[in-house]
Amino acid sequence: MTDIKLIEALSNAPGAPGFEDEVIDVVLKHKGSLKAKKDSLKNLYLYPKNYDASKPTIMLDAHLDEVGFIVSYIDQNGLLGIEMLGRWEWYNVSAHLFKVRNRNGQYIKGIVGSKPPHFLTPEEQDNGLTMKDMKLDIGATSREEVMDTFGIEVGAPIVPDVTFDYNDKNQTMLGKAFDNRLGCAAVIETLKALENEDLPVNVVGALAAQEEVGLRGATVTARRVDPQLAIVFEGTPSDDYAKPVELSQARMGHGPQIRHKDSSYIANEDWISLANKVSKTQSIPIQHAVREGGGTNAGRIHLNNLGVPVLVLGVPSRYAHTHHLFASFEDFNHTVQLAAESIKAIDQSFLDKFEVDFD
Ligand SMILES: [Zn+2]
Incomplete structure (x- = not known):
């Protein structure tokens, strides 16, 4: 399970768009044996030790910046x-x-x-x-x-100016910038969870700069990593304050959110059905969202090169784009588990679904 100190340090770090340096410092401190590289936009890449250029790559995205x-x-x-x-x-x-x-x-x-x-x-x-x-x-x-x-x-x-707080009675986190430091923490934890697995894919982390000003960093990370598949992690805005239960698609404490559609992309059905299957076999609660507006780095990544199937997983966070957010540590851990188990479930027949030649 994740050390809450990682999320605390990421949440407290200042990182307005274009000024992500101190968030990068926190990631470097917690990256373990992963290799890291920074580019001129202040995107940060995390590569596993066993990276193998002959294998397809799955990119784990989250953005470093905050509003x-x-x-x-x-x-x-x-x-x-x-x-x-x-x-x-x-x-x-x-x-x-x-x-x-x-x-x-x-x-x-x-x-x-x-x-x-x-x-x-x-x-x-x-x-x-x-x-x-x-x-x-x-x-x-x-x-x-x-x-x-x-x-x-x-x-x-x-x-x-906000300092992180954690209530272990109900595993609730209170702090700033859960959009998207929870995503950054999820990238690191998923990479570490898979470090010693023998997989048919490389798993590469790409922490993007400048998402909040128009998905700019991810335009470049996608180009550099050139993935065959991607997962975008978000601290997604919780709607349980604004909507009744029957209309809510991001209730805090009710599990990771899978995003089917927003104004930036429409999800790949095969990727979603794999995650659905994993959530059932592993008993991970999930929520499904079809958003009218909003957007994530998936908007750029899915159109990269010849097209990339992207799965967007969100940790519901109350009061996005304000000083103080609440999110559930349990939802966070379930998000990492869902991502890691979905990647473990990838086999050759799954990879072959996406590009098909007909005689
Ligand atoms: Zn945001």
Whole structure:
């Protein structure tokens, strides 16, 4: 079973899109005997010791980055303009604690300001504010103080200031960036679970940068790894707060989610039936999702080269794209188990299903 400390370290690491370095450091610390390689986009590849170029490769994807911000200007009052890196709603940002990286790599705490009710116009009271009204306040009173005393410049990355917590009474994790540090942890744990297996495929990890700004890293990882099959791990948004049980497709504590369709891809049926079969024989609870919107790195990976069958497994996470998320450690462990057992169930006849010649 996974050491919760891995998820804790990944969740706490700051990693706005384009600034994934500290998440990479955590992965390198926990990679064991896997070989690692980084590229210019800050994608991180994890190769098993027994990689064999003559075998087909299955790529395990997750993205390293989390939704954050970047400093866009510094005004005369010492307030920082912020530009979104990934999608936020203003009401999840206002009056929340963030931290911004200075030129020495230190993190300075700040609050995104909130307009006191005293100053709201009647229109703002009815309709709320917009992202344009949001500024980060680090407690400085001038532009000079921000730049000279705090060492903060335009272009500095900003992430939520949140510390991971774990409740072992019900195996519930509370922290930031479960989208997609749970996926990163699942890639590492699945690779380790299969390390000593004799498989007809290579299993390669590809931790992608910049997913939250448009699936950019995975465009390149897929090209480099050039897989025959892939699994995408996600901290998928839980809908049990927003929907009644009968409509819910991502209830926390009810097992990994298999995604059949979203706006980025339609799943491969053969891959899904293998996972379904494994979930039955191994008694792993699963949930099925057909999403109206949303998207994952599968959107890029399944169209790579001549096409790649992709299985998307999600760990339901409550309150995605906010500071504080809940997720079940049991769901996480079931996700790793489902992935590892599905890969073990792959044989030649399964691999032959995807490319067929007819006489
Ligand atoms: Zn996301």
